Amino acid sequence: MKKVRKRMAPYVFLLPFLIASVIFTFIPVIYSLSISFLDFTFLNPKNSAFMGIDNYKTVLGDPLFLKSLVNTLKLIIVVVPALLVISILLAVALNAKIKFRSFFRSAFYLPYVVTPVAMGVIAVQLFAKENFIVKALSAIGMDNVSWHTTAPYAFWLVVLVVVWSQMGFYMVLYLNGLQNIPAELYEAAMIDGATVKRRFWHITLPLLKPTTVLVLFMCLLSTLQILDQPYVISTTGNATPGSPGDTTLTMVMYIYNLAFRYRKMGSASAASFIVFLIIFVLSLIQNMTVGRKEE
């Protein structure tokens, strides 16, 4: 009797997770996948006609989807290198034995923890017309306007908020990577008379490569899925998500608009799976590169 109970135990332990994940992930994904091939309406779900891959064609042919794709790529091109450079420099600076080190680390990490919605709201007001930052910037030739309602400033506001909120997290990853570099390497280099700059380029950077690969992919994947901050920034004052002029419309926001503004669940599901496919391929590449590193 006791043996049987023990044999059953792992299944019993797994059961709650299986039930919950089947109901709220597995079935939803399958259901959504099937809807992406239907002309689905909420009022009459039973009458949904089969459409084949029409929803996918509609999404891929929608200029707005292409616009959101381009916007997301633009965001990636700006945000990812910025995050890489800033986080590695912060980590190197805060890895050295300096005063108030743990205070600085905590301060730079703090934006990663706080509620993204609130940060979006604050960013909008901080970069509002006539506020001190915007005024100061107008002295060097920029326009004295509210950034969230003016293209191309709104896009750059999103960039600022994303970089600001994420850099602490990647700094911590780099700090962890720096701990794994043996101190003897630096000592030897110092005896050989290598300058700070040379030590950074020839020891720190090459040995941090595994961390950089990890950070690169994590940055890519999280920027691909960015939603909260651009949503809050662009909808301030009840504007359409993505405004002004769809310049802040990201891919995930496009999906959200289709589903909850226009109630086109079929096309929205199709768009979800297109985005999922992109993310899935990137994750596979990540697993392959990171896996090879470990061998």
Place this chain on the structure above:
Amino acid sequence: MKVLGRILKYLIIFLLCFIVLLPFLWTLYAASVTNDLDLGSSLLKTDKYGIDNFIYILTKGDVWIWFKNSIFVVTVITALNLLINTMAGYALAQFRFKGRQIFFLYVTGIMMIPAQVLVIPIFLVSSNLGITNSYLGLILPFIYNPFGVFLMRQYFLSFPKEIVEAAEIDGLGVYSSFFHIVLPLAKNALMTQTILIFVWNWNSFMLPSTLVNDPALYTLPLGMYQITNTQYVTSVPKAMAGAALTLIPTIIFYLIFQKKLINSDMGTAVKG
């Protein structure tokens, strides 16, 4: 020359630090301005400060309700996550059984589906189940987390089997040894999981916003979004008081657990 370089280094770090913390400082400052002014520039010229805006936001709206909703919903979610994820992680690490590989593959597979792609599927299934616009709708879809399972599995892989064996020789069953012996010893890993799950769900906005539209059921981020983006958008100080009230609980939480949080993100992210 060396001294100059060091001063310069500290100056740069302090300046960067100031820039990073500036939004928080400005929020507090703007929220404490009690003249009801519209624009930022006039803020700097005003001389009336106080906590009137905070009192206004707390008493004139539903903020207190939202705060209670957030606490209730996130606490229940975190407790259930701890139970469900830890049990699953324990099974995958400590037992050899048929289908273990497949179950593990299933967990990692689910982990690869990004939350943002799940917005529509979860909304559709929740509305089919009829749990939208209720506490159940705010809780049930979030009671498990494959990342938590993964975290606990990693932890239990290095958990000494002898302890469990000793407990079983003493006559404890599989379940009582798990709840009475293993869990108390796994305190650190459970703590890490608690912090991560709590912060993720406390900040969660998009998914919950599709699942409820009754303001009495809003959590703090949903409510604050409504307040700051629609109702008070012309009154900057009140909007900022709202934003500050959303941030303060996470900042307090962060100050208490910061060491743990920074370390745990480090460990899990690298392992994951």
